[in-house]
Amino acid sequence: MSEIANPKRIRLVRRSPAYWRVTFDHPPLNIFGPETIPQLNEIITALETDENVKVIVFDSAVEGFFLMHYDFLAKLEDTTNLPPGPTGLPQLPDMLVRLSRAPVVSIVSIRGRATGVGSELALASDMRFASRERAILSQWEVGAGLVPGGGPMARLPRLMGRGRALEVLLSADDIRGDLAELYGYVNRALPDSELDEFVDALAVRIASFDKQAIAETKHLVNIASLPPDTDIAPEWEACMASIVRPAAQARLKTLMERGFHKPGDVENRLGYHVGQLGSGPL
Amino acid sequence: MSEIANPKRIRLVRRSPAYWRVTFDHPPLNIFGPETIPQLNEIITALETDENVKVIVFDSAVEGFFLMHYDFLAKLEDTTNLPPGPTGLPQLPDMLVRLSRAPVVSIVSIRGRATGVGSELALASDMRFASRERAILSQWEVGAGLVPGGGPMARLPRLMGRGRALEVLLSADDIRGDLAELYGYVNRALPDSELDEFVDALAVRIASFDKQAIAETKHLVNIASLPPDTDIAPEWEACMASIVRPAAQARLKTLMERGFHKPGDVENRLGYHVGQLGSGPL
Amino acid sequence: MSEIANPKRIRLVRRSPAYWRVTFDHPPLNIFGPETIPQLNEIITALETDENVKVIVFDSAVEGFFLMHYDFLAKLEDTTNLPPGPTGLPQLPDMLVRLSRAPVVSIVSIRGRATGVGSELALASDMRFASRERAILSQWEVGAGLVPGGGPMARLPRLMGRGRALEVLLSADDIRGDLAELYGYVNRALPDSELDEFVDALAVRIASFDKQAIAETKHLVNIASLPPDTDIAPEWEACMASIVRPAAQARLKTLMERGFHKPGDVENRLGYHVGQLGSGPL
Numbered sequence: 007m008s009e010i011a012n013p014k015r016i017r018l019v020r021r022s023p024a025y026w027r028v029t030f031d032h033p034p035l036n037i038f039g040p041e042t043i044p045q046l047n048e049i050i051t052a053l054e055t056d057e058n059v060k061v062i063v064f065d066s067a068v069e070g071f072f073l074m075h076y077d078f079l080a081k082l083e084d085t086t087n088l089p090p091g092p093t094g095l096p097q098l099p100d101m102l103v104r105l106s107r108a109p110v111v112s113i114v115s116i117r118g119r120a121t122g123v124g125s126e127l128a129l130a131s132d133m134r135f136a137s138r139e140r141a142i143l144s145q146w147e148v149g150a151g152l153v154p155g156g157g158p159m160a161r162l163p164r165l166m167g168r169g170r171a172l173e174v175l176l177s178a179d180d181i182r183g184d185l186a187e188l189y190g191y192v193n194r195a196l197p198d199s200e201l202d203e204f205v206d207a208l209a210v211r212i213a214s215f216d217k218q219a220i221a222e223t224k225h226l227v228n229i230a231s232l233p234p235d236t237d238i239a240p241e242w243e244a245c246m247a248s249i250v251r252p253a254a255q256a257r258l259k260t261l262m263e264r265g266f267h268k269p270g271d272v273e274n275r276l277g278y279h280v281g282q283l284g285s286g287p288l
Numbered sequence: 289m290s291e292i293a294n295p296k297r298i299r300l301v302r303r304s305p306a307y308w309r310v311t312f313d314h315p316p317l318n319i320f321g322p323e324t325i326p327q328l329n330e331i332i333t334a335l336e337t338d339e340n341v342k343v344i345v346f347d348s349a350v351e352g353f354f355l356m357h358y359d360f361l362a363k364l365e366d367t368t369n370l371p372p373g374p375t376g377l378p379q380l381p382d383m384l385v386r387l388s389r390a391p392v393v394s395i396v397s398i399r400g401r402a403t404g405v406g407s408e409l410a411l412a413s414d415m416r417f418a419s420r421e422r423a424i425l426s427q428w429e430v431g432a433g434l435v436p437g438g439g440p441m442a443r444l445p446r447l448m449g450r451g452r453a454l455e456v457l458l459s460a461d462d463i464r465g466d467l468a469e470l471y472g473y474v475n476r477a478l479p480d481s482e483l484d485e486f487v488d489a490l491a492v493r494i495a496s497f498d499k500q501a502i503a504e505t506k507h508l509v510n511i512a513s514l515p516p517d518t519d520i521a522p523e524w525e526a527c528m529a530s531i532v533r534p535a536a537q538a539r540l541k542t543l544m545e546r547g548f549h550k551p552g553d554v555e556n557r558l559g560y561h562v563g564q565l566g567s568g569p570l
Numbered sequence: 571m572s573e574i575a576n577p578k579r580i581r582l583v584r585r586s587p588a589y590w591r592v593t594f595d596h597p598p599l600n601i602f603g604p605e606t607i608p609q610l611n612e613i614i615t616a617l618e619t620d621e622n623v624k625v626i627v628f629d630s631a632v633e634g635f636f637l638m639h640y641d642f643l644a645k646l647e648d649t650t651n652l653p654p655g656p657t658g659l660p661q662l663p664d665m666l667v668r669l670s671r672a673p674v675v676s677i678v679s680i681r682g683r684a685t686g687v688g689s690e691l692a693l694a695s696d697m698r699f700a701s702r703e704r705a706i707l708s709q710w711e712v713g714a715g716l717v718p719g720g721g722p723m724a725r726l727p728r729l730m731g732r733g734r735a736l737e738v739l740l741s742a743d744d745i746r747g748d749l750a751e752l753y754g755y756v757n758r759a760l761p762d763s764e765l766d767e768f769v770d771a772l773a774v775r776i777a778s779f780d781k782q783a784i785a786e787t788k789h790l791v792n793i794a795s796l797p798p799d800t801d802i803a804p805e806w807e808a809c810m811a812s813i814v815r816p817a818a819q820a821r822l823k824t825l826m827e828r829g830f831h832k833p834g835d836v837e838n839r840l841g842y843h844v845g846q847l848g849s850g851p852l
Contacts, residue, residue, distance in 0.1 A: 111740050132732075132733065133740075148498075148505050152501060153508070160512045161512075162509075163509055163512045164727075166472070167448065167513075168513035169414065169472070169474075169475050170472065170475050171509055175509065176393050176414070176505060177490060177493065177494065188476075193734050194752075211741065211743070211845045213849060215713060216815075216818070216821075218817065219818070223717050223718065223740060223808075226717070226724070226805055227727055227732065227735055229723070229724075229801055230723060230735075231732035237508075240511075241508055248504070253498035254501070285498075430784060431779060436787065441787060441791045441794060442790070445728075445791055445795035449729040450729060450791065450795035451697050452754065452757050457787050457788075458779075519790075519794060522790065523790055526790065535780035563775045567778040567779070
């Protein structure tokens with residue numbers, strides 16, 4: 007076993023040359039920010055270039071939180087000043103489209119909250135399995151006056167159809183395991199006690215297969231199912247433009263005053279709280 | 289609160305500047321015909337131009353019928369002589385594609401039968417919620433020798449996949465709440481006693497969000513999920529051509545003799561009755 | 571009633587001029603090979619040209635097996651030397667895309683295992699119904715170092731979304747009735763005791779409708795939902811290339827030694843057995 011990247015935020019462990027695990031470990035909330043981008047990028051680049059890896063599983067070491075929204079305490083320039091990635095897209099959407107295209111099977115194992123970037127990373131991965139009792143998925147952004155930026159408008163309708171995608175995005179509400187399974191937001195919701203064993207067995211199984219057969223089959227699915235990068239780029243632009251608008255700034259300020267970015271009820275029940283911000287001047 | 293349009297057929301009530309309700313109220317069957325088109329058009333135009341509206345809910349005031357098939361007692365010329373709408377499409381499909389693109393969230397709350405135009409309006413809306421016990425959705429047209437004309441061949445496969453879409457269209461049968469949910473014909477089927485409260489709470493929630501964030505997010509979903517207008521136009525043409533063919537005329541005549549367009553068993557169980565028309569000369 | 575083609579492998583029975591049944595009857599395993607291609611082609615051609623047929627149902631007369639993988643005991647040249655079909659595609663994918671486009675409703679009634687070609691024929695058909703207790707669907711190929719060749723990478727994501735399609739293809743595992751229904755791999759899974767009656771009633775119903783209304787409605791669904799032939803062609807090429815690679819040859823050899831192509835546990839539980847081949851040199 008070996009590790010790369012900063013072990014404090016995103017830990018990579020190679021269970022075998024073919025089967026890697028990535029664990030988000032940025033307590034207390036697994037918030038994703040500009041300083042985490044290079045750590046994730048290092049892993050995506052390894053997936054693209056390693057000759058042996060066949061399957062990667064993403065999970066979390068933080069109780070209650072798989073991976074969360076972007077860091078609104080970081081300076082916006084720390085994100086907007088980053089150079090574009092290899093695809094020409096800004097770095098976060100760039101990494102996500104590269105993950106979708108990597109010749110490796112990516113699986114997310116969702117226990118706790120996958121909100122914002124957490125949901126977007128799940129959607130960019132190949133398969134999603136969730137704890138029936140403990141997973142919460144959401145795109146909370148519209149509730150805070152924001153436009154999501156990491157691809158969900160392009161990816162959600164292709165997974166669950168336009169109607170359910172619009173509900174996820176425009177209700178901005180928390181989606182629990184059962185509903186996520188019904189909607190196809192995840193492949194399956196499993197009893198929490200079975201999730202780890204199920205995902206591990208699937209990953210071990212895939213790791214025993216031929217890498218070329220995996221990569222070619224996935225590539226042919228990509229042709230049929232991936233959105234073009236030209237549909238991803240405007241999401242990021244709309245997201246960045248939305249952040250600086252008064253409607254979003256006022257809502258984010260109120261959320262911060264109520265406990266956003268800190269352990270507690272606002273982060274635990276973000277769907278509820280974005281519904282309590284009102285529509286008038288805040 | 290204010291009202292526009294003819295209150296006898298389609299009633300618009302503004303619960304607030306941001307949250308509008310439209311109620312189909314054309315007893316006894318909520319049949320949709322050429323005289324109803326201008327009433328619906330007035331509402332769609334208001335949705336496109338009003339600066340405050342964020343969400344609109346469609347429901348019915350007629351027991352047992354959400355919104356039904358087209359009026360076959362009206363003269364065909366009353367429909368075919370209507371000038372095209374702003375998109376260049378004929379008026380009914382024109383209104384439906386404009387509803388899908390309007391910068392406002394449209395939600396249908398289906399209690400009773402949504403057949404033909406009723407199903408097509410539901411499919412053109414952003415989200416669909418149905419009474420588990422009392423909703424019936426259907427595209428009955430093929431059962432009467434007709435081709436549906438308001439977009440379902442383009443919209444259903446994008447919601448539920450080709451196989452289930454072909455079943456809905458080519459079985460021409462009634463689809464009840466549970467199956468509609470399984471197939472993704474509706475977002476969710478809810479217990480009848482919970483439907484109104486659920487839809488109202490969702491609409492109130494969305495009405496509290498920022499209109500620009502809603503509109504931009506929906507626009508990006510549109511890119512990923514709406515059929516092109518060029519796929520809608522041939523449906524209307526095929527529908528109009530089918531109506532005048534002997535196969536449809538004979539079936540419609542038999543249905544009329546059995547009680548079509550009148551309250552009673554034919555309209556209540558239209559799926560059953562189109563299966564009883566036989567295949568030979570009628 | 572009349573019959574065409576070799577009755578030993580694929581039997582065609584015309585229940586009526588409008589309603590045809592095709593039964594796969596190649597015991598003990600319903601394996602599909604180059605010698606079966608002309609028999610299926612004859613049926614597809616009849617579907618394209620007959621003026622009366624409206625609906626065709628595919629089922630199996632072989633206990634436990636609906637239709638299986640390709641025949642690996644046949645010489646590869648018997649397949650690769652076949653001239654292309656009318657679409658310009660090689661014969662097997664050619665027949666499947668022609669089945670999808672035929673102006674006739676195709677329904678598969680799956681009892682027993684639909685693996686490889688069996689799954690691909692099901693996916694190319696218009697509707698799929700499965701025995702809840704006795705149907706097993708799978709694309710087993712990646713588990714044997716192969717790339718599937720009959721269209722599933724193009725068709726599965728359009729039916730069930732990218733995530734579940736990737737799971738079906740890259741897990742290469744057996745999918746039973748309940749999961750197949752949840753994923754949309756089949757329209758519905760029905761209790762085994764109800765399957766035959768349900769499918770027959772649906773076929774009889776559709777056979778009573780107008781052929782032109784059926785054909786035009788299906789054609790418009792095709793526009794919205796069929797993959798282009800240019801997405802099908804590379805699957806076949808990748809499949810043929812994969813067969814001769816050492817990774818596949820070694821896995822197929824091991825499977826053969828364990829009982830592949832013979833009645834018994836390997837064919838009965840193919841999903842399990844492809845997971846037991848290991849990843850190292852075999």
